[in-house]
Amino acid sequence: MANHDPRLKLHDDRPSASGDDLYHRRTFVRRLTQAVARRTQTSPFIIGIEGAWGEGKSTVLEYMAQELHANHRDVVLVRFNPWAYGSQDQMLLGLVQLVAERLRENTRKSVRKLAAGVLGLVGSAAELAGSVSGQGHLEKGGAATRKLADALGQEDSFPKQKAALEAKLRTAQTQVVVLVDDLDRLDHEAIRSVFRLLKAVFDLPSFTYILAYDPDIIAAALEAHFESRGALSGRRYLEKIVQLPLALPRLDPLDLEEDLFANLVGAFEDNGLPQSAEEIVEMRRLAKVLSTHLATPREIRRLGNAVRFALPILRGETNPVDVCRVEALRVLFPELFEQVLRHSDLLTDTGFLARHTYRRMLLRDGGANPIGGPLPVPPPGPLHEVFGGFPPAAKQLLGMAFPNAALAFDLHEPGRYSGPYAAHQPEYLKRYLQYAIGSDDVEDALTRQFIQDTVHRKASAEATLGALDAKRLPRFLGKIALYARPLESEERLALTLVLAGHFYESYVSFGSHAMPLLTVRDTVVEVLEQGVGRESSGERWEVLERLLKDLPEWWMSLDLFEACSSLLARESRSGREAVAQPLRDWLADLLHRHQTQLMQEPRAILVSALRLLAERHGRSLTHALVLDFVGERSDHAQRWLLALARQVRVEAGALPSRFSIEQYLMLEEVVDMDELLERLEPLVPEVEGLAATDEVMARIMFDRLLDIRPDAKEFRQLEAKELRQRLVAPPIHKSEHNIE
Template sequence: MFSWLKSWKKAKTSHESPSALKQLVSTKPADNAASSPPPKQFASDEPISGADQDRFNRAPFASRIADTIARRPDPSSLVVGVFGPWGDGKTSVLKMMEEELRRHDHVVVLHFNPWHFQSEDQLIRGFFLALADGLDRELSNRQEKIGEALKNYGSLLAVVPLVSGAADAAAGIGETMSNVNLDELRSRIENFLAGSGKRVVVLVDDIDRLDRSETHSIFKLVKLSADFKHTSYVLAFDDEVVAAALGERYGSGGQQAGRAFLEKIIQVPLHLPPADTASLRILTFEGVEAALSMAGIELKKAQADAFARHFVDGLEPRLSTPRAAKLYTNALMFALPLLKGEVNVMNLMLIEGIRILYPALYAAIRDNPSIFLESQRENRSDAFKSEPTPFDELVAKALPSLTSAEREIVKDRLLYPLFPRTGRMQYGGEWDNIWSREQSICVARYFKRYFAYCVPNGDVSDASVNALLEDVVKAQDQEKRALIEEFSRKRSVGQLVTVLRQRSEQLTPESAGPLLRAITLSGAFFPKERGLSILTTRMHAAILVKQLLKQIPAGPARWTAAERVLQDATPLPFAVECLQWLRHDTENNSDRNILEADEHPRMLSIVAQRVAKAHTEHPSYIEFGDDSPSLIWVWNNVDSEGARATMRHRFDLHPEEVDAYLDCYVGEGWEIESGLPIRDTLRQMEFNEIDRIVGADYVMANLTKRYGEDLGNTDEYLSMEGSEAWRMAHKFAHIYRHVQCRT
């Protein structure tokens, strides 16, 4: 599936442009780096057990050290240091050394792990106890056990702290243990080893994982015990870490002092050969393949190409150890199943690489979305200015150890592909729909998913949208409505409408039709939000209706579908909203009109008949409140005489309902500073509409009969005590009298 990526070979120079990747050629891994089947679980950090598992061509290095130690004729002690950073494979090299050493019959290989001991006393006793037990097993045919002498030697050394060399330690024991001579014990031990013809090799690992005090202790111990003849020590550690720890105690302090101390102990300092780029890449790509396989994700070739290109250009320069490769692929093992189908897989693999290899940059991206999602240059001419943008400054702060040129490479080959608007190119709003379809991290809706490893509350998962589009095709009307209701119950219906609008152009008539029916029947789930925003969820849903109708072939089929929308859209305010967006607009681009101009009167008539019928049962100004004016407006435009007669008849039977009718024309305002809603008041425009539909004289007569002749005679009505209906009656009367005076 993905193993072809192993053939990618790094370009020769680090400054090559992405186009240079076209020149990459296939290369076979070395025999000793042959790939093994990709794992189906998290990659373990366990070392290899032998040279047959060597992937980084370190077996010759390990074999040479082992052979040199085993064959050297000099009986004097030898201390070899194998240096390398954490996770670079030092333990695996020790394993291969041990494998080679055990081929020599005269070599006794012993392990000592300083992690197991918490004090200097325990460390000394434990070290010589390990030597004693190991040698007793290897030299079990001898009458006198060498282990007894080693244990006694260790016990004596443990009496005093490790504050100096062996001579000082012996002197410290001096008078207290005068009946025992350390030199005599040492001679006995060396005679044992010489007589047996054996050479002891002690392998000590994980020194760089000790705390500073423990690090001091283990090196003092080695200094005290390393002068045994016929004995060699191989110490594996990160020399940078250990030198810094030792430098605090010796010399002038600092790493240089620590290195000076190491030089007194380590006789053969060797640095682990660096893992070659090709082998590290193969290891990484095998892990990526395993992670994709475990998540059940199949990459298209274009996706795999994009990932490989950006990985090689942006991530691989930081991938210096096998452990880093395993950490990265384990991160993918975790993230890919969680976000399968919800994000762009290539983007996710790259951002996870940034998390592992550039952790400070990852945090900067996560905590500053606007800088990465929005253009940092105000206009096209700014794109060619040299002043650093907030994006440039943030990247510099997150990558202080990189040179300016290296940071430019990270931006050009890793960040710009992920966040295009951070670059010098200008991208218009139309790109948001393109990037949304690709589930890209550079879209605000998707951005959070990459860092939360889930779909945030209020958002909708792409999987749920896909399921909706699939299920709605075969669902009955009641089931269609239930599918939309589920999103409403989770308070994500607004985001659902947004996503469906973005996808509408990709829908076929066979899927657009059933979805259109579901939206038509679900108007009650699309709220008309309060606030300063002009576009509400209900408006977006009506626009979606128009977009879905556009996917149905023009002509009788589209008109039939539109007619059904206007007949069945519920509640009535949603039907009117759909009518507003479906009407033919002769002043705008004809591409935006989906129905013919002569079909508009027919659409008005359908909705007007519904409003008239509903009014006889439940007046719209009572049932729909501030939505009522738009409903009555449609009714009045089709049958003004019928609307006026019907409404007056209702008011004659229920005079108090005039208050509710007036109230539905009063909207809300919003305070700029606090953002709190404030009730608006009746204005001249609304008065004119009421006059046109019911008649101002009729309404004034109703109000005068119920509230008295003094309505509107004073400008102080707004400060008067009384009900809101009474205050609104005064406002209507005030405008009425003002109009009367003008005429």
């Protein structure tokens, strides 16, 4: 996995303070600010900025503060967030302090003097409210505030103080604008307290309050209190408080699309991931699909943060486009994502395409069946049952990530993008769902490094291979076959040497218990076959010859040559079998030098070895070799039969009953079977029971040979008859004028 650790740039939920106006709100804000700053009436006024959570109300207030600061410096600006205070009395005193501070900061002396009046007025109101309600903490806070006002020479009684302050405000001819945010985050009682505070205490001339809230939440809070009294509903009561309700301008889906596209591209850039042209196109398509579902900029920020977080976790082990798709499912459609977790097998089912095509064919043809009656059309299947009830945007997104879903819901996607490590591949989906490499998975980076190490750091490659457990080894070998395709001859040789060496070392150590490791040998063969089309036949066989000659034991060379029989079959079909002949001759000579060991080695593929010897040195040699070995000894006869039984091997061990007529015919090429069976018969005793002993297995193998012999003779007779007919049949001449 690549080591890349950029600083994580996550977007918080604060209002946008940048100069970007992605949603074209500044024109609206500019008009609202001018209306407030130029208001000639001195009566208090409350404006409501109404919108859903995350729709941008706080950003509008931020833009308004910027506009007031830049173009209306004579307006006293107060920014108040009641959610920042832990109790109602703290909320009251906090607003008092904010208003007083902003007034004292003003450059005009007449405005600065208003601060003391505000402190005194609110202090008296709080002290009075605390003594009446029995809330001593509120009474003490109000007394402290009033004490500060007394020091500044204010009137003593609340009515007198309020009248004096109102007169001073009118005389000062200044506008005080209070921006109140996050009102809809408060609990119901706190919401009602804010409205009481504004109407009972801060109902002052020249004060304009801009409240940002979700009208449904505020109406519910008010209705919960007043409905029990038979009063007006929450919305009607809200209308009595807010003189100018302003709904946020509707968000344009095109703007949402642009914002989301910029966030996705920015997530790539923040994590140092270059984007290909295909990936950029796919990000645009993803933004277009999701823009029909997204309602607020906040949802875009949340998705952007999720993508920024997820991209570097398995960098180089996942497809970044699919990371965006899966994170969109996780963040925007959590219920659908839960079903993806539960039914991931449906989305990665490799047999779905065939079943879907068959069903479409039946639907198209009305179940027509040329043989019999009409065939029943299968039901749509479990994908429809699990995901069919989700909204169109959710299914569209699911189809972008998983072709099975695209087929199931007829989501036609021409030129669909699918890069490496795709989420729809069964071996990779867990990475996206778990943010991790599973216990049965292997890092692709480890696989690529292993292939490089086989060329330059063989010991390291061998250590990597030896460290893999039985669960991870099959996945590792599959990836080796994938990444080995572009290798050149020398790289292919180095890779197969390490793999073959590991297999045969394990086979020597574990014997028949190493059967599961046959996948290692199969991978060697697959890597060699990949050279077809890239290398000439001569080069391919040269690689195999060098590999066989590098193995430390003759029986290993024989075993791997037999495993590579598919290569020889390719050459035979193309008429180029001669290129393999030098290697066959070399191996036959190697076996000739070890012929005394051949009949004793249980790991040797005996029939194949004898055929190579017979082809190179004649059948008389192999016939004598077999009969001399069997001799008159029962133990040798048993070992010979067990060697034949091992020619058909499964994980459970040898399986003589599967010894085929083809293998029998191969035996006839190296030994006279009639003479051999006659020699064996007195040496193989009858046995009772089915215990898997050597004696029982040898007897089963002998009986199998006896069973096959008549069929083999009949096959030989038919073969000879067909050959004679071909030899004596006259050539057929067709007349130019009588062609049937």
